[in-house]
Amino acid sequence: MLSVLAITGPIYLVVALGFLATRTGLFQRTEMRTFGKYVINLGLPPMLFNALSQRRLTEIVEPVFVLAYGGGSLLALAAGMYWARRVAGKPLSASAFAGMGMSCSNSGFIGFPVVAQVFGAPTAGVGIALAMVVENFLMLPLVLALAESDVAGADDGRTRGQRLRAALAQSLLALLRNPMIHGIALGVLFSVMEWSLPEPLGRAVNLLAASSAPISLLVIGGSLVGIRARGMLHDVGIIGAGKLLMHPLAVLLMVVLLPPMDVKLQTAAVLMAAVPMLGIYPILAQKHGHDSMAAAAQLGTTVLSFFTLSSLVWLLQQVPHP
Incomplete structure (x- = not known):
C-alpha cells in the first residue's frame, strides 16, 4: 500500500498545499482563476503538443480508447x-x-x-489528448445543449429541439478558440509530418509543459476554499458516487466489451474516469442557478477521491499484465 501512496500521496499533498495557501491568505481564491487560465492557455497546450508530436501517428490514434471512454461517459451521463x-x-x-x-x-x-x-508523462499525454477529444467534442457540447434547451418558453418539442441544435452548434464553434484543442491539432500535425521544433523553441515548450501538473493541482486545492456542502449532502453523495464509482466502472465495462488495446491506455481510460469532475463545473452550472450544488459536489468528490483513487490504483496493481 505504501507504493500506492507514493503515487497518489504527492498529488493530494500539492492539492492540500493549494488549499492551505489560499485558506491562510497567501493567495486569494480569485487568483486561482488566473492560475487556471495559465494552465489552460500556456501549460496544457504545450504538454499535449509534446505528448503527441513526439510519437508516431499509430501510437496516438486509438479509436478503441475514444469508444471506450466516450461510451462509458455516455452511460454515466444517462x-x-x-x-x-x-x-x-x-x-x-x-x-x-x-x-x-x-x-x-x-x-x-x-x-x-x-x-x-x-505510467509516465508520454502515456498520460496521449491519454489526456484522447480523453479531451471525447470531453470537448461530445460530452460538454451535449450536456450544455441539454441544459440550454431547458428555458422558459421552450415548452414544446419544436422550440426545445431548435434551442438544442443551436446550443450544440455554439459549443462546437467555441472549440475553435480552445488552446488545448490547438495543442492537440498541432501535435498530430507534427507527428504526421515528422517535424520537430528548433531546439531553443523546443526547450521553451518543455518548460511550459512541465509547469502544467503542479500548478493545476494547486488550482484545484485553492478552488475548494470557501465551498460549503451543508444541506446538500444527499445530492453530493449521489453525484460523488456516480463520478468516482459508476463512471470508471462504465468505462471499464466498455474496455472489456470492445476489442483490446494497449494495456496502459486501457488503464489510463479507467483512471481518467475515476478522477473528480472538471474544475469549471460550478462555473458552467452558475448560469442556470445550480452552482451551489455543483461546488458542493466538487468539494465532496475531490476529498473522497483520495481514498477511491488510491484503492483503484492498488487494485490495478494486483491485476497481472501480459
Missing part, C-alpha cells in the same frame, strides 16, 4: 440524468448538470498527474 429527472424529480437543466458531475472528468488538472505518476 444514469445521472435518469436519477435526477425520474427519481429526484429535478428539472432538465439540474438533471443535465447532475449528469455532467457524474460523467465529465477533470482529465487535465487531476487525470494527467495521476496517470503520469503511474
Whole structure:
C-alpha cells in the first residue's frame, strides 16, 4: 500500500498545499482563476503538443480508447440524468448538470498527474489528448445543449429541439478558440509530418509543459476554499458516487466489451474516469442557478477521491499484465 501512496500521496499533498495557501491568505481564491487560465492557455497546450508530436501517428490514434471512454461517459451521463429527472424529480437543466458531475472528468488538472505518476508523462499525454477529444467534442457540447434547451418558453418539442441544435452548434464553434484543442491539432500535425521544433523553441515548450501538473493541482486545492456542502449532502453523495464509482466502472465495462488495446491506455481510460469532475463545473452550472450544488459536489468528490483513487490504483496493481 505504501507504493500506492507514493503515487497518489504527492498529488493530494500539492492539492492540500493549494488549499492551505489560499485558506491562510497567501493567495486569494480569485487568483486561482488566473492560475487556471495559465494552465489552460500556456501549460496544457504545450504538454499535449509534446505528448503527441513526439510519437508516431499509430501510437496516438486509438479509436478503441475514444469508444471506450466516450461510451462509458455516455452511460454515466444517462444514469445521472435518469436519477435526477425520474427519481429526484429535478428539472432538465439540474438533471443535465447532475449528469455532467457524474460523467465529465477533470482529465487535465487531476487525470494527467495521476496517470503520469503511474505510467509516465508520454502515456498520460496521449491519454489526456484522447480523453479531451471525447470531453470537448461530445460530452460538454451535449450536456450544455441539454441544459440550454431547458428555458422558459421552450415548452414544446419544436422550440426545445431548435434551442438544442443551436446550443450544440455554439459549443462546437467555441472549440475553435480552445488552446488545448490547438495543442492537440498541432501535435498530430507534427507527428504526421515528422517535424520537430528548433531546439531553443523546443526547450521553451518543455518548460511550459512541465509547469502544467503542479500548478493545476494547486488550482484545484485553492478552488475548494470557501465551498460549503451543508444541506446538500444527499445530492453530493449521489453525484460523488456516480463520478468516482459508476463512471470508471462504465468505462471499464466498455474496455472489456470492445476489442483490446494497449494495456496502459486501457488503464489510463479507467483512471481518467475515476478522477473528480472538471474544475469549471460550478462555473458552467452558475448560469442556470445550480452552482451551489455543483461546488458542493466538487468539494465532496475531490476529498473522497483520495481514498477511491488510491484503492483503484492498488487494485490495478494486483491485476497481472501480459
